[in-house]
Amino acid sequence: MVGAALAAALGNTAYRVVVLEQQLPEPFTAEQPHDLRVSAISVASQQLLAEVGAWSAILAMRACPYRRMRVWEEDWQSGTLFDSHDIQRDYLGHIIENRIVQLGLWQALEQYDNVEVICPASINQIDYDGSASTLTLDDGRSFHTSLLVGADGARSRVRDTAGIGVTAWEYPMHVLVANVGTVYSQQDITWQRFRQTGPEAFLPLSGPHASLVWYNTPQKVQELMAMDIDSLKAAFEQHFPAELGQIAAIEGRTWFPLKRQHAQSYVKPGIVLIGDAAHSIHPLAGQGVNLGFMDVMALRDVLREATPQSLREGAPLQDYEKRRRQPNLLMMSTMDLFARAFSSSLPPLKLLRILGLGLADKTGPIKNKVMKYAMGLSSTL
Ligand SMILES: Cc1cc2nc3c(=O)[nH]c(=O)nc-3n(C[C@H](O)[C@H](O)[C@H](O)COP(=O)(O)OP(=O)(O)OC[C@H]3O[C@@H](n4cnc5c(N)ncnc54)[C@H](O)[C@@H]3O)c2cc1C
Numbered sequence: 001m002v003g004a005a006l007a008a009a010l011g012n013t014a015y016r017v018v019v020l021e022q023q024l025p026e027p028f029t030a031e032q033p034h035d036l037r038v039s040a041i042s043v044a045s046q047q048l049l050a051e052v053g054a055w056s057a058i059l060a061m062r063a064c065p066y067r068r069m070r071v072w073e074e075d076w077q078s079g080t081l082f083d084s085h086d087i088q089r090d091y092l093g094h095i096i097e098n099r100i101v102q103l104g105l106w107q108a109l110e111q112y113d114n115v116e117v118i119c120p121a122s123i124n125q126i127d128y129d130g131s132a133s134t135l136t137l138d139d140g141r142s143f144h145t146s147l148l149v150g151a152d153g154a155r156s157r158v159r160d161t162a163g164i165g166v167t168a169w170e171y172p173m174h175v176l177v178a179n180v181g182t183v184y185s186q187q188d189i190t191w192q193r194f195r196q197t198g199p200e201a202f203l204p205l206s207g208p209h210a211s212l213v214w215y216n217t218p219q220k221v222q223e224l225m226a227m228d229i230d231s232l233k234a235a236f237e238q239h240f241p242a243e244l245g246q247i248a249a250i251e252g253r254t255w256f257p258l259k260r261q262h263a264q265s266y267v268k269p270g271i272v273l274i275g276d277a278a279h280s281i282h283p284l285a286g287q288g289v290n291l292g293f294m295d296v297m298a299l300r301d302v303l304r305e306a307t308p309q310s311l312r313e314g315a316p317l318q319d320y321e322k323r324r325r326q327p328n329l330l331m332m333s334t335m336d337l338f339a340r341a342f343s344s345s346l347p348p349l350k351l352l353r354i355l356g357l358g359l360a361d362k363t364g365p366i367k368n369k370v371m372k373y374a375m376g377l378s379s380t381l
Contacts, residue, residue, distance in 0.1 A: 001039075001098060001101045001102050001105065001275070001289055001292065001293075002151045002274055002275030002276070002289065002292035002293065002295065002296060003019060003021070003149065003151025003152070003274070003275070004019060004021075004102055004105035004106060004109065005048060005049070005052065005054075005105055005292075005293055005296045006149060006151060006274060006296045006299060006300065007019045007105075007109055007112075007115050007117075008052035008053065008054060008105055008108045008109055008112065008115070009048070009051075009052050009296055009297070009299075009300040010114075010115070010300065010303065011052065011053075011108075011109070011111070011112030011114065011115055012112055012113075012114065013114065013303075013304060014114075015114060015303065016114055016116075017112075017114060017115045017116070018115075018116050018118060018143055018145075019109070019115065019116070019117045019118065019119070020118050020119075020121040020123060020135065020137075020143075021117065021118070021119040021120070021121060022119075022120055022121060022122060022123070023119075023120060024119050024120050025099045025102050025103055025106070026099065027103070028061045028099075028100060028103055030062070033179065033251050033252065034062075034097060034179050034205050034206075034209055034211070034251070035097040035098065035099050035100075036177050036178075036179055036211070036252050036253070036254045037097065037098040037099070038095055038096060038097050038098065038203060038205065038211050039095070039096060039098055039101070039286060039288070039289045039290075040066075040093050040094075040095055040190070040203065040286035040290075041063075041093055041094045041095075041096050041101065041289070041290070042093050042287075042290045042293075042374065042375050042376035043089070043091075043092070043093060043375040043376060043377060044290065044293070044294070044375065044376025044377060045289070045290050045293040045376060046093070046094065048293050048296060048297055049101070049104065049105070049293075052105070052108050053107075053108035053111060054101075054104040054105045054107065054108040055104070057103070057104040057107040057108065058096060058100055058101060058103075058104035061100045061103065061104065062096075062097075062100060062206045063094040063095070063096045063100070063206065064094060064095045064096070064186065064204050064205050064206045065090070065091040065093075065094050065188065066091060066092055066093060066094070066095060066187075066188050066189060066190045066203075066204055067083065067084045067085070067090070067091045067092060067188045067189070068081060068082065068083050068084070068092070068188060068189040068190075069081075069082040069092055069189065069190050069191065069192075069374075070082075070189060070190075070191040070192075071191070071192050071193075071194070072191075072192075072193055072194070073193070073194045073195075074193060074194065074195045074196075080367065082367060082370070082371045082374075084371070086364065086367070086368060086371070087368050087371055087372065089375075091188075092190075092371065092374070092375060093374075093375060095190070095203045095204060095205060095211065098289075101289075118137075118141075121137055122137060122138040122139075123135055123136070123137060123138075123157070124136045124137060124138045126148075126157065126158070126161045128148070128161050128162060128268075128270070128271065130269060130270075131146070131269045131270045131312075132144065132145065132146045132270050133145055133148040133161075133270060133271065135148070145270075146270055146311065146312075147270060147271075147272065147311065148270060148271050148272075149271075149272050149273075149274060149299075150162070150271065150272070150273040150274070150277040150278075151273075151274050151275050151277060151292075152277055153275070153276045153277060154259070154261060154276045154277070154280045156273065156276075156277035158271065158273065158277060159263055159273055159277050159278075161271075162268040162271045162273075163268075164263050164264060164265050164268065164273065165263075165264045166261050166262060166263050166264060167261070167262050167264060168259060168260065168261040168262070169259070169260055170257060170258065170259050171258040171259070171260070171282060171339065172217070172218075173198050173215050173216065173217065173218070173258055173339075174215070174216065174217070174218045174221035174222075174255055174256065174257055174258065175198075175213060175214065175215045175216075175221065175255060175256050175258060175283070176213070176214040176216070176221045176224045176225065176253060176254075176255045177211060177212070177213055177214075177253065177254055177255065177256070178211070178212045178214070178232070178236070178250055178251075178252065178253040179205070179209060179210070179211055179212075179250075179251040179252045179253075180209065180210055180211075180212055180233075180236070180247045180248070180249065180250055180251060181208055181209055181247070181248035181249040181251060182208050182209065182210050182244070182245055182246075182247065182248060183208070183245050183246040183247070183248055184208065184245045185207075185208050186204060186205075186206060186207055186208060186209075187202075187204040187210070188204065189202075189204065190202060190203050190204060191241070191243060192284070193240075193241050197215075197216050197217070197220070198214075198215030198216050198217075199213075199215050199284055200212075200213070200214055200215070200239070200240055200241070201213040201214075201284075202240075202243065202244060203286075208248070209251070210244075212236060212240065212244070213283075214236075214239075214240075215258075215284070218257075221255050222255075224253075224255075225253065225255055229250050232250055232253065233247050233249075233250050236250075256283075258282060258283070259280060260280065260281060260282060260332060260335075260336065261279065261280045262278070262279050262328070262329070262332065263277070263278045263279065265321070266278050266317075266320065266321040266324065266325065267314075267317040267318065267320065267321050269314055269317075272299065272317050272320060274292060274295040274296060274299060275289070275291075275292030275295060275296075276288065276292065278295065278324075278328070279291060279328045279332065281331060281332045281335050282332075282335040282336065282338075282339050284335060284338060284339060285334075285335060285338070285374065287331055287335070287374070290376055291327075291328055291331055293376075294324065294327065294376065295320075295324050295328075298320050298323040298324050299320050302316040302317070302319045302320045302323075303316060327379055
C-alpha cells in the first residue's frame with residue numbers, strides 16, 4: 001500500500017519509477033468475501049489517495065465509512081463517544097481491505113507514463129555500493145538506481161541491505177482477527193472495549209459484516225484459533241460486549257503477533273525507508289498504514305523540491321527523516337502508553353485512564369483534538 005502510494009504520488013514528475021512487488025494481488029469481484037487484512041483509513045490518508053487518483057477506484061470496489069467511535073473500559077461503561085458530527089465532518093474514516101487499497105492504487109498507476117509496475121518480481125540480489133543500488137531479478141533483468149525506496153514491510157530486505165538496525169520488542173500479547181456476518185445491518189460505529197486481558201474491537205465492514213479483533217495472551221489466541229467454528233462463535237458471543245449482537249456466521253479468522261519496531265535511521269545515501277519498513281506499531285488505534293501514508297506525503301514533497309545535485313548530497317532525504325521521525329515516535333509511544341495503561345491493574349493507572357477517558361468525554365475541545373489527531377488532521381495531541 002505505502003510503496004504504491006509513493007509511486008503514484010511521483011506520477012507525472014521527472015522521476016522514472018519502477019515498482020517491484022513480489023505478490024500479485026487477487027483481482028476484485030463483488031462476490032468475494034471480505035479479506036481478513038483490513039485497515040482504518042484516516043481522512044488524511046483518504047485525501048492522499050484521492051490526490052493520486054485511487055480513491056474513486058477504491059470506493060467503486062468497497063469501503064465502509066464510520067461516523068462514530070466508542071471507547072470504554074469493562075468496569076466503567078460510559079467511556080467516550082467520538083462523533084464526526086461534533087467537528088462538522090461526515091465521517092471519521094473508512095474501514096477498507098488492504099488489498100482493495102492496493103488495487104485502487106495500482107489502477108491509478110496505469111495513468112502515469114513514468115511509473116512501471118513489475119509483478120510478480122522476484123528479487124535475486126541487491127547490490128548497494130554506498131550511494132546507488134543495482135537490483136537483479138530472478139529472470140535476469142536488472143535495475144540500477146540512485147534512489148532505492150524500501151517500502152517492503154516490517155521484515156524489509158532493503159533495510160537489511162542498507163545495514164540499518166532496528167529497535168524492537170514484542171508485546172506479551174497476540175491478536176485474533178475474525179470476519180463475521182452480523183445480524184445487524186451495516187453499522188457506522190467502530191468500538192473498542194478495554195479489558196485487563198487486552199482490548200476487544202469491532203470494525204464495521206460493508207454490508208452486514210464486521211471484523212472482530214480480540215487481543216489476548218498468546219496461549220488464549222492459539223486456543224481460539226484451534227476452536228471449531230461453533231465454539232468460536234459462542235466464545236465471541238459470550239465474551240464480546242452485547243453491542244455486537246448475534247453473529248450470523250464466522251467467515252474467516254487469523255492471528256498476528258504484536259511487535260513494535262523502529263528503524264534506527266530512515267535513510268542512507270541513495271536509500272530511504274517508508275511505511276512498516278521504517279516503523280511498525282501496536283495496531284490498537286489502527287494507525288500503522290496511516291503513518292506510512294504520511295511518510296509518503298513528506299517524501300513526495302522533498303523529492304518534488306529536490307535537484308539531482310541535492311539528492312546526491314543527501315539533504316532531501318535527511319529532511320524527510322527530520323519531518324517524520326518525531327511524529328512516528330509520538331504515535332508509537334502513545335500506543336504503548338494506551339496498551340500498558342489498559343492492561344495494568346495498578347490503581348493509579350486505572351484512575352488515570354478513567355479520568356482521562358471521562359475528561360475526554362466531557363470536554364469537547366479535548367475530544368475534538370483527539371479526533372483530529374486520529375483522523376490525521378492534526379500532528380499533535
Ligand atoms: C492486526 C492488524 C491490524 C491493523 N490495522 C490497521 C488499521 O486499522 N489501520 C492502519 O493504518 N494500520 C493497521 N495495521 C498496520 C498496517 O497493516 C501496516 O502498517 C501496513 O500494512 C504497512 O503497509 P506497508 O505497505 O508499509 O507494508 P506491507 O503491508 O507489509 O507491504 C509490503 C509490501 O512489500 C512487498 N515485498 C516485501 N518484500 C519484498 C521483496 N523482497 N520483493 C518484492 N516485494 C516485496 C510485499 O509483498 C508487500 O506487498 C494493522 C496491522 C495489524 C497486524
